[in-house]
Amino acid sequence: MAGGSAIRGSRVGAGPMGEAERGEAAPRVNITYYCANGHTVRPSFAEESGSEVPEQWDCPRCGFPAGRDPENPPAPPKVEPYKTHLAYVKERRSDADGAAILDEALAKLRERRIIV
Template sequence: MADRALRGVGLGSKTFEDEQGIEFAERQELAFDCPKGHHFVVTFSVEAELPTEWECKKCGSLAVRSDGVVGEEKAVKPARTHWDMLRERRSIPELEDILAEQLTKLRESDRIY
């Protein structure tokens, strides 16, 4: 095994190929400004859909694009409550019947004790 070892080379971390004949994808740079005053640039493919927000590399805050492009607001659904989900499964008369049954059971159990 020692005869096959490559001495002085970090395996998997370096390549001995040169960059001749390689055509890199077209790129574009997009600048972002952090609310804490940090400014940084991120490189994207020309074909990529460009984000309007990016996490700041220094502090982790949400940075916005320097060119002023703002994303469209997404419609936010109101949170469904327990009552909303219950109403999807039962009608009001059904719920009143169930309540009456449960109250009857509760009152009968109180008489036993």
């Protein structure tokens, strides 16, 4: 006698399929969204979900936002490049401000005789 499963030849989830086992499906409505790359997305929502249908949906092909107006899809998000700490400091201060702060810090160090 070979060892094995008590339910031989089955797999998980096997069994009769249909509405009787799962219950009736909720009525659905398909909404069409259009992205800036020309892709079309049609997710389905329950008619009686009680929630409103979103104005934008993420396109699964390119990741850009998709809107409901085919003539005017939403613009792709503007991605700003990574900035270093020095870049942020340079945005806040001019070169003259930086030189003044450096001179002030050097004067304080010279007073304490750390820098000669």
